[in-house]
Amino acid sequence: MTRYDFDQLHDRKNTSSIKYDAAPLLGKKEGLLPLWVADMDFPTAQPVIDALVERARNGIFGYEFASPAYFAAVQGWMFDHFGWETDWKWIVRTPGVVAALATAVRAFTKPGDAVLVQPPVYYPFFSDVTQNGRALVTSPLVYEDGRYRMDFDDFERKVADNGVKLFLLCNPHNPVGRAWTRGELERVAEICGRHGVIVASDEIHEDFARPGHEHVVYASVSESAARSCIVCTAPSKTFNLAGLQTSNVFIPNPTLRKRFKAEYKSGGLDEANAFGLVAAQAAYEHGADWLAQLKSYLEDNLAFVREFLDTRLPMLKLVEPESTYLLWIDCSALGLNDDELQQLIEDEAGLWLDMGTMFGEEGSGFVRVNIACPRSTLERAFTALARALPSEK
Ligand SMILES: Cc1ncc(COP(=O)(O)O)c(C=O)c1O
Structure with missing residues (x-):
């Protein structure tokens, strides 16, 4: 070792x-x-560095696609680490999670529609909404006794009053460091289910749950949550690969997947980064x-x-x-x-x-x-x- x-x-x-x-x-x-x-x-x-060096030695960096072995590595990681069983067809690769969230905003809402976020939150959550001409609705987290929690009453009221169409969930939450519990995510799913809100769950920090805490994949909390969400993952935080711009979005619902892919293709975002593919696969297989x-x-x-x-x-x-x-x-x-x-x-x-x-x-x-x-x-x-x-x- x-x-x-x-x-x-x-x-x-x-x-x-x-x-x-x-x-x-x-x-x-x-x-x-x-x-x-x-x-x-x-x-x-080291296995990631080795795989990249070997790939670089080949010297030819033409157009590439994600192979079955790539998808198997991504799926294997999600199953081994979070017990989440997936189908490779659910996975849409994107050049980053911020790009995926912006794509979700455009794919699942119309200009002027309301999108909800929970500040204090990672700043592109705001710009992904406003720069796409959607209405930003906030349901701030509550800071109480040194810990943050969601205010579910406020959340549901804001959803209902504003006709929110999409919720950008930060799971776990950057910057407040909460690893949302299954119970909390179930309540989010209930509210969003009642009001027909699609959830884009940003799970880029999924691998950093501290001892005594666990990462719960939002789509794993219920069948209905899985049907109405996208789960954005990446090896970039976990393995320090942000510069390789490679992330994987899981979309179990084929209708949502089709809408997401159409939007993503229209932006010309569907090419793969040769080094990103190699690094992600090596990281998930050997990291x-x-x-x-x-x-x-x-x-x-x-x-x-x-x-x-x-x-x-x-x-x-x-x-x-x-x-x-x-x-x-x-x-x-x-x-x-x-x-x-x-x-x-x-x-x-x-x-x-x-x-x-x-x-x-x-x-x-x-x-x-x-x-x-x-x-x-x-x-x-x-x-x-x-x-x-x-x-x-
Ligand atoms: C919550 C969250 N989402 C997304 C990103 C960035 O993702 P990407 O580099 O894949 O666009 C970060 C980076 O700090 C982050 O903290």
Whole structure:
């Protein structure tokens, strides 16, 4: 068994990395330590690298399609890890989950129709709706006793009052880290079933459920949920392959699948990325061991941050994650407005984090921190933050 060294630092500069090379392009100062965008500072699993190198050696990169072995690998992963049995015909490959959600918006709704999201939520959920000329309806999550929950009464009222046609579910939820329980997803399915709402479930973070929590595939909660949803998955978060732009959308209902595929083809999105296919298949066939080691490392990273906050920065409250490698931290006790908080983080601490308001106004006073990096990077980041805070000066 290969033992991976997640402590090792890797230079990502000059790789066209958004995280490391795009600061000026995105209006940020050079030199900030980046813990924002959701990719990892770790190389992917060795079997994936080996498969890519072998494919590259062939030297010919013409038009490609997903083979039966590819679909078997994707299906095998869903069954082995989540007990979800699927048919290969359900799978539609897309060049990313954001593209899949935008396709769902166009395929399942008309201009002006209402689409519901639950802020604070991953920011493209808003733009996928508004940039396609649909009406955005929000049912904010409720933050109570340090934990987030859905407000089912508000959810159903908003659905009914606005004639919502589509719900973009973030399962598990980025940024608040909830791994929705089967019971919660059943209630979502009941409400959506009563009102004829299609659900697009973004399950890109499916593999990061923490000990004591599980990932429940939305389509697995009931027959009727399966008939009226799409489930968006990808190896990109799990195996750090975002740049290969390869994701798999499961659509059990043939009518919805036909509508989705028609929209997707009309956008010219149905070609495959040769390297994406190879990497996804290798990851799903041979990556489980790497993932287990990664998750154990991430647990220790989380323990480091929790301890650091408890002892050195008790005014910052960690929202205990149930899944994902993204931490949602409540900074409201600092008494700063969002501009002041951002200034402190960037100008004083020298960090690049995602400010909570990017995820909707409900994120005011919070920051999102990506802990998928070597521990020494986290130590640098949190030490800098502690130094920047007034009581530490
Ligand atoms: C919830 C969620 N969905 C989708 C994405 C991006 O997906 P893709 O790169 O496949 O478009 C991210 C990336 O951070 C995410 O957190």
